[in-house]
Every structure is written in C-alpha cells, then in structure tokens.
Amino acid sequence: MAIAIDFGTSNTVIAKFDPDTQTTEIVKLTNISQKTNLNPELIPSLIYVKNAQNNDLLIGQTVRDQGLDIDNNQRFFNNFKRGIGSNIQGFLPDLDSKNITFEQVGEWFLSGVLKELSEKPDSLIITVPVDSFESYRNWLTDVCQKWEIEQVRIIDEPTAAALGYETENDDFILVIDFGGGTIDFSLVQLELGKSKQAQGFILKWGEKVLGKSSAQKNKVAKVIAKAGMNLGGADLDNWLMDYFHREKDIAKSSLISRLVEKIKIKLSQEETAEEIYFNDRTLETYELSLDRKTFEQILTENQFFTQLDSLINNLLQQAQRNGVVKENIEKVLLVGGSSQIPALQTWLQQYFNPEKIKCDRPFSAIAMGALKIEEGLQVKDFLYHSYGIRYWNRRKNRHDWHTIIPSGQPYPMTNPIPLYLGASVENQPNIELIIGELGQETTSTEVYFDGDRIVTKQVTNGNTTVQPLNDKEGGRNIAPLNPVGMPGSDRIKVSFIVDEQCTLKITVEDLLTNETLLENYTVAQLR
Numbered sequence: 001m002a003i004a005i006d007f008g009t010s011n012t013v014i015a016k017f018d019p020d021t022q023t024t025e026i027v028k029l030t031n032i033s034q035k036t037n038l039n040p041e042l043i044p045s046l047i048y049v050k051n052a053q054n055n056d057l058l059i060g061q062t063v064r065d066q067g068l069d070i071d072n073n074q075r076f077f078n079n080f081k082r083g084i085g086s087n088i089q090g091f092l093p094d095l096d097s098k099n100i101t102f103e104q105v106g107e108w109f110l111s112g113v114l115k116e117l118s119e120k121p122d123s124l125i126i127t128v129p130v131d132s133f134e135s136y137r138n139w140l141t142d143v144c145q146k147w148e149i150e151q152v153r154i155i156d157e158p159t160a161a162a163l164g165y166e167t168e169n170d171d172f173i174l175v176i177d178f179g180g181g182t183i184d185f186s187l188v189q190l191e192l193g194k195s196k197q198a199q200g201f202i203l204k205w206g207e208k209v210l211g212k213s214s215a216q217k218n219k220v221a222k223v224i225a226k227a228g229m230n231l232g233g234a235d236l237d238n239w240l241m242d243y244f245h246r247e248k249d250i251a252k253s254s255l256i257s258r259l260v261e262k263i264k265i266k267l268s269q270e271e272t273a274e275e276i277y278f279n280d281r282t283l284e285t286y287e288l289s290l291d292r293k294t295f296e297q298i299l300t301e302n303q304f305f306t307q308l309d310s311l312i313n314n315l316l317q318q319a320q321r322n323g324v325v326k327e328n329i330e331k332v333l334l335v336g337g338s339s340q341i342p343a344l345q346t347w348l349q350q351y352f353n354p355e356k357i358k359c360d361r362p363f364s365a366i367a368m369g370a371l372k373i374e375e376g377l378q379v380k381d382f383l384y385h386s387y388g389i390r391y392w393n394r395r396k397n398r399h400d401w402h403t404i405i406p407s408g409q410p411y412p413m414t415n416p417i418p419l420y421l422g423a424s425v426e427n428q429p430n431i432e433l434i435i436g437e438l439g440q441e442t443t444s445t446e447v448y449f450d451g452d453r454i455v456t457k458q459v460t461n462g463n464t465t466v467q468p469l470n471d472k473e474g475g476r477n478i479a480p481l482n483p484v485g486m487p488g489s490d491r492i493k494v495s496f497i498v499d500e501q502c503t504l505k506i507t508v509e510d511l512l513t514n515e516t517l518l519e520n521y522t523v524a525q526l527r
Contacts, residue, residue: 164369
C-alpha cells in the first residue's frame with residue numbers, strides 16, 4: 001500500500017493508493033479525524049503530551065474533544081510545524097525532565113498518525129511547502145527513515161495540488177496553496193504524453209518499481225515558477241485577535257484564538273459572523289462579531305494584499321523568463337483552508353478571469369495529487385533557492401554571500417560550475433569553505449512567541465536569509481594544503497554539481513600538485 005501525507009500547520013490529510021485495484025481515496029481515521037460532516041477527512045494538527053518520557057500522547061481531534069486545546073497548558077502544541085527548523089527552540093518547556101523541540105513534537109505527531117493506519121505502508125509520498133529550507137526537509141527525511149518504510153519521496157505541495165485537481169486537459173496551471181502556516185504560488189505545466197523519459201523524480205531514497213500503471217510513464221508535471229512565504233491562516237488569526245484586543249479590550253488567549261478562527265471560517269460563507277462563549281465555572285462571557293468589510297480592512301492594515309502582489313509578481317517574472325506569460329495560464333487552483341477567504345478570491349480577479357479560478361477541492365487535492373507519482377507520473381523540477389559561498393565583504397566590513405548555483409537551476413546539472421580559490425595568508429595549512437542555502441533577498445522571516453502564540457513576521461532588512469549547509473566542525477575544511485598555501489595565485493579548483501537525486505556535490509582539485517582532494521563529496525541533499 002502507498003500513502004500520501006499532506007502534513008499541514010492546521011490540518012493533516014492522508015490519501016492511499018491500492019496497487020491491486022489502481023484506486024486512490026482519502027483515508028478517514030476515526031479516532032483522530034474531525035467528527036463533523038464538514039470535511040471529516042481532516043486531522044487537526046494538534047498534540048497533547050501526557051508523559052514525554054514514555055511517549056504517552058494524544059493527537060488530532062482527540063485533543064479537541066477532551067478540551068485540551070483551550071487551556072494555556074505547556075503540554076498542548078499547535079502550529080508546531082512552523083517552528084521546525086527555526087531558531088526559537090529555547091522557548092519550549094522541559095516536560096517530564098525531557099527537553100522538548102518542535103522537531104520532536106512534529107515527529108510525535110506524524111508517528112502517531114501512522115500508528116492509526118490499519119496496515120503499514122510500503123511506500124510514502126509526503127508533501128512540503130515550496131519555501132521550506134533544507135533543515136525542514138532533512139528533518140522530515142530523518143523521521144521517515146525511522147519508520148522503516150521501504151520508499152519515501154517528497155514533492156512540493158503546489159505541484160501535488162495541480163495533479164490532484166486532475167486538470168489533465170490544461171497546459172499551464174497556477175496553484176495557490178494557502179494553509180495554516182504558509183502561502184505558496186506554483187506555476188505547473190502538465191506535459192501529458194509528451195515525454196517517455198523519466199526526468200527528475202523528487203526522491204529521497206529508494207528505487208521506484210512501477211506496477212500496473214507503467215503505461216502512464218509518459219505523464220510529466222514540470223514546475224515553471226514558484227514563490228512562497230511563511231504567511232498563513234494562523235497569522236490571520238493573530239491579526240484578528242490583535243484587533244479584538246485593541247478595539248474591544250479582550251485579553252489574548254488560546255480560547256480567543258479558537259473563537260476568532262471560527263469567525264474567520266464563518267466569514268468565508270457569510271457576510272457577518274459571531275461567536276459567543278460562556279464559561280459556567282468562571283461565569284466569563286465572550287461575544288465576538290465581525291463582518292467581511294472589517295475583516296478586509298484588517299487584512300489591508302497588515303499588508304496582506306501587498307505581500308500577495310509581491311508574490312505573484314515574483315512568480316510571473318520567473319514565468320516570463322521561461323517563456324510563459326500570464327495569458328498562457330489556463331487554470332488557477334486554490335487549495336488550503338485559508339484559500340476559501342472571499343477577499344483572496346476577489347484579489348485574484350485583478351489578475352485572472354473569474355472563470356479560471358477553481359476552489360472546489362481545498363483539502364483533498366494535495367494528498368490525492370501526491371499519489372499521482374505512485375501511479376507513474378513524473379515530476380520535472382528546479383532549485384527554488386540559490387546556493388553560494390560565504391566571503392568577507394571588505395566594503396561592508398562583514399561576511400556576505402556569493403551565489404554559485406542560482407535559483408531556477410534545472411537538475412540534474414550536465415556541467416559542473418567551477419570556483420577557483422587561493423590562500424589568504426602565508427603558510428596557510430588548509431582552505432575552508434562555508435556553503436549556504438540562500439533565501440529571498442531584502443526580506444527575512446522572524447519567528448517568535450507572543451504569549452503562548454507562535455508568530456511569524458516578514459521583515460525587510462536588506463539582507464539575505466541564509467542557512468549554512470556545512471558550517472560545523474569537520475565540515476568547513478575542504479582542502480588540506482601540502483605544501484602549505486601562499487597568497488598571490490589560485491591554489492584549488494572547486495566544482496559544484498547537483499545530481500539527479502538533487503544532491504549538491506563538490507569535487508576539489510589541488511592546482512599545484514594536480515591531486516584530487518575530494519571527489520563528488522556530498523554537501524547536502526537539496527530540494
């Protein structure tokens with residue numbers, strides 16, 4: 001059995017593929033899924049730690065059913081996906097004499113979901129946000145390896161969504177995935193029947209063995225352009241909570257967060273929404289109401305539409321460099337719970353004809369689309385981030401980064417990119433090189449706590465967000481020099497290449513001795 005997991009900040013969805021019947025379906029896990037008739041396939045991404053030492057946990061709807069998602073309790077975690085790979089771990093509590101990290105909470109949740117399955121899968125496809133750094137993907141890979149599943153693959157959420165909408169008669173498709181933690185734009189070209197050569201499965205490990213669907217090998221989904229940021233439904237909830245705190249003097253709490261989330265959801269269906277809560281123990285009463293016009297004003301005040309404009313302009317510029325213009329886009333597909341917000345759909349109509357915009361599979365499209373890979377559909381992809389080396393910028397008197405492999409680079413690369421380096425001081429015994437993954441320039445994402453809330457904020461600072469890939473003991477030293485190096489001439493040649501498994505590798509040659517110091521050395525597993 002093959003399964004696909006759409007692990008979301010707010011909700012998680014699972015789909016499965018039966019190789020015998022060649023059918024796919026959404027998996028409803030009775031114990032942890034929502035109990036309502038509306039979207040019963042959703043598993044709330046919640047966890048409550050009863051005992052950290054023996055992994056005694058509650059996950060999903062069970063946490064909500066027992067009322068453990070309301071009290072400000074250190075044992076309750078939501079929105080934890082946003083903290084994975086971030087630098088805010090020190091804010092988390094120690095539970096039962098055990099140090100807690102967001103990575104640990106995420107592993108507990110995903111492992112708990114898998115335990116609820118009726119049978120162990122032999123193949124797993126898991127989706128990730130388009131803007132995720134390698135630290136998140138590497139964490140995910142490590143977790144998957146612990147499950148001892150034969151084969152695990154990773155695919156971008158927007159690409160999976162395009163496949164899940166079954167838009168096989170269209171060519172260029174724009175997917176907007178607006179979930180609880182991120183918003184991702186991805187322009188995908190479905191090349192059905194145009195290629196019989198496998199190109200660019202997004203694999204982490206394992207060899208793909210096609211079953212009865214081998215006739216579908218010629219289906220290819222090609223990613224033309226993509227852009228994303230850490231802005232999700234949880235941020236909108238925080239803005240609403242700030243509004244009620246400022247305008248109605250209502251104290252911020254996890255309870256108010258739940259109420260404003262319900263209001264936000266109702267406003268997708270109604271012009272006005274109201275939530276009333278009465279605590280029969282404390283006799284406290286909360287009455288919150290909001291209309292769509294005020295909600296849109298709150299979005300405007302928080303630069304929501306400005307950030308959307310920036311994202312889509314970025315994407316359209318990428319597309320144009322690849323020979324695709326806006327008029328070529330035949331469908332705009334919306335996925336994720338937050339994509340149902342009317343203000344978002346109205347904003348989209350500034351760019352696209354309303355008939356092109358579809359939003360009828362907001363929760364199931366990603367997981368179902370990911371399973372298309374299991375059916376033999378192939379995905380051609382490119383590197384979303386740039387990769388470069390750290391150097392000392394004399395003019396700015398600080399370390400800076402020089403791009404070696406630009407974003408948009410297709411892989412596998414046919415020709416290595418060379419870099420020549422020399423010694424900087426006399427009698428230099430070795431040459432160190434720090435290689436980093438470069439994020440978007442001019443903006444960075446700050447992740448911090450506001451009370452018990454995890455908040456992300458886009459900050460413009462003129463710098464580049466970087467995640468070093470080899471900045472650790474034993475990883476920086478790429479070239480021991482014998483004889484020692486002297487300034488004035490190039491001493492080593494470093495060749496960079498990304499292979500078909502999306503692995504960044506370097507080969508290092510000593511130009512003085514003609515010796516190969518490193519050959520196809522793996523620096524990091526990339527996107």
